[in-house]
Amino acid sequence: MAEETKVKRKRIAATGMMKKIMADYFYEMDKAVKAGAPKVAWCTSVGPAELLRAMGFLVHFPENHGAMLGATRTANDYIPLANAIGYSPDICSYLTSDVGAYLKGETPLSKAYPGIENVPKPDVLVFNTNQCRDVQDWFGWYSREFKVPIMGINTHRGVREVTKSHIDSVARQIASLVPGLEEISGNKFDLERLQETVDLSLECSQLWRQVLETAANIPSPFTFFDGTIHMGPAVVLRGTKTAVDYYKALLAELNDRVDKGVAAVEGERYRLYWEGMPIWGRLRDLSEFFAHLKASVLASTYCNSWIFDAFDPKEPFGSMAKAYTLLFIVRSDEEKEKYIEDMVTKFKLDGIVFHDSKTCPNNTNSRYGMPERLRESLDVNTVTIFGDLNDLRCYSEEQSKTNIEAFIEQLERK
């Protein structure tokens, strides 16, 4: 009885299609680097990917690579190498693991995609500080290393109401990237092409939203843990038809699950929200642990961060600026709380799991009393797990699991 029973995760059939898409994406970029064309841009996760794609770049997302380092549990092999050259263990562990992997000359891409030896060498690095200041430092390091240009957008933070002045300033910054990108890519800016890309990004985003919202059904056909895997195309291929086609297929499969009453977590008893970064190296373990407790972690701020309702092909620069500024991570605590309150209602949630991610203060919302305030205003239970996105030295397995188990016991007695 005291032994934990392993729970088998339900496989999503579209996973095969996603793996192929991701493989094609990385091989295409590898081929381009080897051939010298098309040019490759590195972009932060919510950087101006639409503009880069419309300018003819293939786009690499180092945060995606960072997540791979975490998920393959290799990050801790590399973080110390970055620490040793002056990048503190207290800063973003995506940065430290990614830079460390580069210093060691290794990448999980080589194992996943035979023939790929390195991350694709950039021709330009383009950041948006909406994620954090660390992305700028991260790209700055590579800019010096590869001797390639770095450019970017400095965003507003703690935004309460998104105003015209916020949007105009970001839109101007995006537009100001064009001349430099024209020079590096050798392509002339084409407004129509940008509009098409923004339109495809909007469609991808709308489908991704529908995918995530299938989890509002009882039982939920989809979990946060599934989302962290299946968001791949929305992150790296938004603005392409490939991503749109993928989410059509995934949505159809999940709607079929809904019609048939198929639960992602067998015997779903509790419905939970995940607030904060994933703990990439413990995704499977935590997914199985929650499932064993019959708790479905089915919605999250993290997966929602790739929903951009504001994209408008008629106003590509302004709408990109608006979409990037409406982002949860750059909003004030009041706005964030309203957002989570809506999630709790929409997804009929019993509790919220906050992840206090040691090296990611920007994506951690448990440090300024938010769990306590939400517990009060929503009469919802909350628990905080102390860990990290990539650095497993910051994560205590036993303590975290005891907290989660006690949280479920608390829900049982409610």
Place this chain on the structure above:
Amino acid sequence: MVLGIDVGASATKGILLNQDRQVVSFYVRDSGVDFKQAAEDTRMNCMSTAGIAEDDIKYTIASGYGRRSVSFADDIKTEISCHARGGYFHHPKACTIVDIGGQDSKVIRVDDAGKPISFKMNRKCAAGTGAFLVETAARLSIHLEQMEGLARGAQKEIELGSFCTVFTKTEILARISEGACAEDIARGVFGSVIKRIIEMDPLTGDVVMTGGVIAHNPFLGEMFEKKLNRKLFVPEKPQFAGALGAALFALEQSGG
């Protein structure tokens, strides 16, 4: 009869309860490195003291760090739920239960029906736990058991401010080099544990203290009362609160 067993990081505690929720027997020993053996040994001792056979135990619930190692348990519960249950049993009112254990500290708020409203555990550091006392006793070259007597006999409390156990040991070194005596440092060490707990929660309402640290160091409780400026509620056997909570759950789940 039901058995509650709490396999903690430092000590394994067991309590046998009868249907009337009366303690029939209890036992405590070091958890050591073999949790299975510690649990089995605790069960056997509880049974032999009570003069009962294995079949007389209707239901067993295991708690604590080693709960999953207790192969004879019918179910498991976290030490958070068990300390809440055990603490509330002794003080059946809305209250805040503070458990200072060997490896971690917990602050659990329960409502007037005994249901946990919220809980917090110490973060990833030994500060504010029994492990901190073990480390500092070693630094002072004394046995852990001497800490209570030293702290009680102190003239004053040496201020120790660090969050980190290693930094605190460095602070102790500095105080030693300044000529501070072991008694005053020991009281400072107790004061440091209390500070770490007070930082975890506002500790509103009645406060019930459980766990091995308070059981072996009642003076720490007295210091805590002074800091809070109000009376603390300490059960007769605070170290057994988790095992008692487990036994109460066992009674409930067995239909008793």
